[in-house]
Amino acid sequence: MLEIAGRTFESRLILGTGGFRNLGVMAEAARGSGAELATVAMRRVDPTARGSIVEVLAEAGVEILPNTAGCFTAREAVITAKLAREALGTDWVKLEVIGDDRTLLPDPAELLVAAETLAAEGFTVLPYTSDDPVLARRLEDAGCAAVMPLGSPIGSGMGINNLYNLRLIIEAARVPVILDAGIGTASDAVLAMEAGCDGILLASAISRAADPVAMARAMRMAVQAGVEARRAGRIPRRHYAVASSPDEGLAELERAEREDHLPDAGAAPTTR
Amino acid sequence: MELPRSKRYDAVVIGAGLIGLACAWRARRRGLSVLVIERAREPASGASGVAAGMLAPVTEADFGEDVPLLVNLAGRDRWPAFAAELEEVSGLPTGYRAGGALVVAADRDDAEALRRLHEFQRGLGLDTEWLPPSACRRLEPGLSPRIAGGILAPQDASADPRATVAALASVVEQIALGVDVEAIESDGHRVTGVRTRAGAIECEQVVVAAGAWSSALLPDEAPPVRPVKGQILELRVRGAMAMPFERVLRTPRCYLVSRGDGRVVLGATVEEQGFDTAVTADGVFRLLEAAWEVFPEVGELELVAARAGLRPGTPDNAPVVGRGELEGLVWATGHWRNGVLLAPLTGQVVAGLLAGEPLPDEFAALAPARFARARA
Numbered sequence: 001m002l003e004i005a006g007r008t009f010e011s012r013l014i015l016g017t018g019g020f021r022n023l024g025v026m027a028e029a030a031r032g033s034g035a036e037l038a039t040v041a042m043r044r045v046d047p048t049a050r051g052s053i054v055e056v057l058a059e060a061g062v063e064i065l066p067n068t069a070g071c072f073t074a075r076e077a078v079i080t081a082k083l084a085r086e087a088l089g090t091d092w093v094k095l096e097v098i099g100d101d102r103t104l105l106p107d108p109a110e111l112l113v114a115a116e117t118l119a120a121e122g123f124t125v126l127p128y129t130s131d132d133p134v135l136a137r138r139l140e141d142a143g144c145a146a147v148m149p150l151g152s153p154i155g156s157g158m159g160i161n162n163l164y165n166l167r168l169i170i171e172a173a174r175v176p177v178i179l180d181a182g183i184g185t186a187s188d189a190v191l192a193m194e195a196g197c198d199g200i201l202l203a204s205a206i207s208r209a210a211d212p213v214a215m216a217r218a219m220r221m222a223v224q225a226g227v228e229a230r231r232a233g234r235i236p237r238r239h240y241a242v243a244s245s246p247d248e249g250l251a252e253l254e255r256a257e258r259e260d261h262l263p264d265a266g267a268a269p270t271t272r
Numbered sequence: 273m274e275l276p277r278s279k280r281y282d283a284v285v286i287g288a289g290l291i292g293l294a295c296a297w298r299a300r301r302r303g304l305s306v307l308v309i310e311r312a313r314e315p316a317s318g319a320s321g322v323a324a325g326m327l328a329p330v331t332e333a334d335f336g337e338d339v340p341l342l343v344n345l346a347g348r349d350r351w352p353a354f355a356a357e358l359e360e361v362s363g364l365p366t367g368y369r370a371g372g373a374l375v376v377a378a379d380r381d382d383a384e385a386l387r388r389l390h391e392f393q394r395g396l397g398l399d400t401e402w403l404p405p406s407a408c409r410r411l412e413p414g415l416s417p418r419i420a421g422g423i424l425a426p427q428d429a430s431a432d433p434r435a436t437v438a439a440l441a442s443v444v445e446q447i448a449l450g451v452d453v454e455a456i457e458s459d460g461h462r463v464t465g466v467r468t469r470a471g472a473i474e475c476e477q478v479v480v481a482a483g484a485w486s487s488a489l490l491p492d493e494a495p496p497v498r499p500v501k502g503q504i505l506e507l508r509v510r511g512a513m514a515m516p517f518e519r520v521l522r523t524p525r526c527y528l529v530s531r532g533d534g535r536v537v538l539g540a541t542v543e544e545q546g547f548d549t550a551v552t553a554d555g556v557f558r559l560l561e562a563a564w565e566v567f568p569e570v571g572e573l574e575l576v577a578a579r580a581g582l583r584p585g586t587p588d589n590a591p592v593v594g595r596g597e598l599e600g601l602v603w604a605t606g607h608w609r610n611g612v613l614l615a616p617l618t619g620q621v622v623a624g625l626l627a628g629e630p631l632p633d634e635f636a637a638l639a640p641a642r643f644a645r646a647r648a
Contacts, residue, residue, distance in 0.1 A: 021334055024587035046546035051487065051498030053544055056587065210335045210392070 002199045004176055005092075005124045005145040009036045012193070013223050014065065014178065015216075016203025017041075017053060019155075025212050026053070027060040032216035033206065038062045039094050041069040042084040054088075065126070067094035072107070074114035081118055093118060094148070094201075095127040104154045108135050112142060119143030128180050131161070133168040136177075146175050148201060151182030151192065155204040159188040163195060170196040186215075186222035193226025194234070281307045281475040283626050284466050286453050286489065288312075289320035290433055290611055291604050292481035293440035293447075294619030297358075299626050300444065307475070308447040309468065311485075315447065316437040318483040322504055322581025323433045324529045324537040325612045327351055330398050330425035331373045331522055332609065334389070339637045340590045340610070341396070346634065347614040348429065354616035355431065364439035367432025369532055373520035376408055376415060376422035378565045382524055383420035390423050400425050414516045414569050430520050430529045433612045456480075456490055456601065463600030477600040477626055484547070484582040486592075486605035495592045495643045497606045499547050499582035503555035504539035507573035516569045526562035528570070536573060538563050549580040583608055587643070593618055594631050594639035602626065603640045 002009040015035040020026035030038060038057055045053055057064055066084035071077040074097060081093040097114050099107025106129055118125045124145045129135055131149040139147050149169050152158035159182060160166060170177050176198035183189055183202040192200050200223060209215035283299055285292045288310035296306045310317070326332075329344030355368035377383035393400045401424045408422040409415050441447060448470075456478050457465045465474040480486050484499035509515060516536070521528040529537045541555045556578055563570040584606050586592060591614060592606040604622050607614050621635055631639060 021337060022587060022589040023585075024589075025336060027587070045544040046548065051496045051585075051587075052546065212336070 002176065004126070009199075010034070011036050011220075011223075012199035012227065013189075013219060014039065014199060014201040015062070015206065016201060017057070017207070018069075018203045019207035020212065021207075023053060023056045026207070027056050029206050029212045029216040030057065030060045030062045032213045032220065034220045036061075036063060037065045039065045039067040039069075039201065039203075042066045042080050042087070043068070043070045064088055064090070065092055065094050066090065067128075068096045068114075069098075071097055072099070072110075073097070074110040074117065077110070077114040078117050081114075081123060085123070091122055092124040092145075093126065095125050095144075106130050106150075108132065111135075112138055115139050115144050116142045126178070131165040131169065133165060133172060136169045137172055140173060140175050144175065146178055146198075147173060148178045148180035151179050151188065154181045155208075156182055157184030157205060158182055159184050160191055160195075163191070166192075166195055166197075183219075186218040189219050189222035190226040190229070193223055194230050196230060199223075279305075281305050281473065283307075283477040283479060284309060284473060284475040285479040285481055286456075286466070287318070287481035287483060287486075288315035288437075288441070288447050288449070289318050289481065289483055290316065290323075290437055290440070290615040291320075291483070291607060291618050292479065293437060293444050294354075294615040295479050295481055295604055295622040295626075296444045296446075297440055298619040298623035302623050302627050304623075304626055306444070306446060307473065308444060309451050309453055309466065309473075310447060310449050311452045311482075313450045315441045315449070316434055318485070319502075319581045319583050319607075319611055320433050320437055320483075322502065322579045323612050324504055324527065324539045325367065325431045325433045325436075326373070326428070326520055326527060326529055327368075327430055327613045328373050328425070328428040328520060328522075329610075329613065330393065330400060330428050331375050331423065331520070333393055333396065333398060335392060337589060338396075339588070340608075343590065343617070343635065343638065344610055344613055347610065347617040348427070350616040350620065351429065351431065351613075354619075355436075358436070358439050358443070362439040362442045364435065364442060365432070366436045366439055367531060368429065369431070369530075370427075370429045371519050372424060372426040373428035373522060374403075374408060374412060374422050374424050375522040375524075376566050377420040378416075378523055378525075379418070380420050385524060386421070386423055393423070398425070399427055412517045412519060412521065414567055415521075416566050416568055419566055428520055431612060432531055436612070436615070453482075453489065456598075458598050458600075461599055463598055477602060479602045479604055479622055479626070480596075481604040483605060483607075483611075484584040486584060486603070490596075490598075490601075493597050493601075495586065495603060495606060495640045497584045497586055497592065499545075500585040500608070501543040501545045501548055501580055502540040502583055503543075503551055503559065503578065503580045504537055505556065505559055505575060506577040506579070507536040507538060507570070508576050509534040509536070510572070510574050513572065516573075517567070521567060523562060523566050526559055528563055528567060535576070536570075538570070547582065549582065551578040551580050555580070583611070591618070591638055592640045592643075593621055593635060594641070595625060596640055597644070 015038040068077040097110040151160040178199040179192040180201040282304040355366040487494040586606040
């Protein structure tokens with residue numbers, strides 16, 4: 001179970017809704033993923049429009065987590081979050097403040113300002129951040145309800161580029177850590193959960209897959225696999241092999257075999 | 273045209289866009305009496321007046337959208353004969369241009385994505401070819417030296433939607449403009465007519481071809497059609513400047529369509545903004561930026577107009593063509609990005625339905641009943 005700001009979710013997977021070819025596939029993928037939350041870019045939709053993404057997600061039983069995608073300044077992000085609160089009646093917001101058009105990496109300075117402002121106004125802030133442990137701590141101190149470090153740039157599918165930093169963030173965090181962005185395929189999701197993330201957010205890996213619904217199911221299982229593997233406790237890595245089957249009785253068998261295959265075994269010395 | 277008072281029509285078509293007019297024309301060719309009713313003061317006031325007119329089923333093909341693809345291919349095959357007949361009957365141009373489409377990769381990331389798409393297209397047996405950057409630039413010398421390759425779809429084409437609407441309007445004749453349909457009347461089982469602000473009209477059958485506005489007419493029965501905003505720019509060559517390109521040019525972010533007379537259409541944004549038709553600075557900027565990165569000469573063109581329109585979108589991106597639950601009701605809407613492409617085919621199929629023929633098997637997947645099942 002994923003717990004954020006006093007609310008619990010069965011699913012540790014949050015679905016981003018960008019990149020789907022049509023709303024029907026998006027709804028089916030949402031069901032396949034088991035996600036209970038889905039992010040929607042509030043600058044890109046009119047939530048009051050009939051038949052829109054908002055309505056389709058509601059029908060699929062998925063709650064909307066508005067995001068501030070496409071914002072480049074703290075000011076824009078704060079305004080967008082407030083519009084979302086008005087339109088959807090939620091004070092939860094996935095905060096994104098982009099600092100670079102090509103990599104879509106977050107702008108740390110603007111992000112922190114926006115996070116402080118929104119947290120002070122009573123928002124439940126879930127910030128998309130770079131994989132910087134210091135920034136993650138500052139965001140937590142600013143009152144964010146979770147931190148959402150990237151694995152690699154949005155939509156790149158490069159997986160987790162800096163597992164060391166991610167582990168440092170997880171170690172220090174007292175709020176949930178949700179890996180956001182960079183996941184390319186199911187093994188990336190497993191790795192994130194094994195590393196100790198509380199959840200993952202992903203869009204492109206599902207929405208742009210050749211078969212988004214199948215990938216959504218794969219991600220659901222991957223998250224579950226990662227969580228259980230971490231709980232089960234992995235074995236330490238070693239340099240050399242350790243046979244996994246028991247070796248008691250093996251000598252007896254070997255001797256019997258030698259006797260079978262060597263006709264003159266009886267003439268050979270049996271002891272040294 | 274004044275709204276006729278006493279006449280009873282075989283069919284009333286709601287909407288004088290490309291789809292509605294194509295349906296009306298084909299129905300008239302079958303000897304039916306047809307009246308087209310349009311809310312706006314002129315035809316093509318919705319998506320048809322803004323559409324670029326790409327006839328590009330191949331370069332539009334994407335994973336998991338097999339139904340739209342097959343229908344779109346059939347739609348493209350109908351175009352040459354449709355254009356020839358319409359031009360002959362009306363004496364007006366449709367702007368139909370064969371010549372192919374070229375989808376270019378602006379960088380290596382685009383090239384990776386397009387190669388994957390190309391594999392997919394080949395797997396479907398579509399006629400496409402991967403071209404290295406030099407071959408792309410031999411075909412279209414105006415392309416940026418920085419492009420990373422492209423997909424050539426030699427059979428994709430284009431047409432001029434506004435010209436086609438003008439030609440259709442001239443042969444359909446019976447079009448009541450500026451008349452708002454308030455309701456489709458029925459006796460509970462079958463259609464009896466339509467009620468408008470200007471009075472009632474009796475008819476045997478009604479075709480709903482009202483684009484993004486189609487769902488509002490019969491809220492209980494209507495398929496889920498929503499408006500999806502698109503912004504486009506109309507550009508034009510200046511002075512002695514030669515036409516900068518021949519084929520339909522696309523990237524993953526924009527397309528450029530040449531009208532053949534010096535005009536160029538650059539489109540299009542895809543925005544879930546409800547019934548908003550404002551042209552925005554961001555929309556214009558993104559389109560120009562996307563075009564400029566593969567086709568730097570775009571900056572030399574005159575910016576003639578910026579328009580925004582509303583595509584009728586459905587949950588599966590496939591159109592809704594077929595009979596409704598109410599007897600005598602026919603839906604012809606939800607054509608998404610392919611209304612121009614599918615106008616001839618839709619006209620043919622709808623005229624067949626109005627004449628009492630069944631929906632051809634290959635279009636069974638387009639019937640509105642698919643959404644009724646989803647609702648139940």
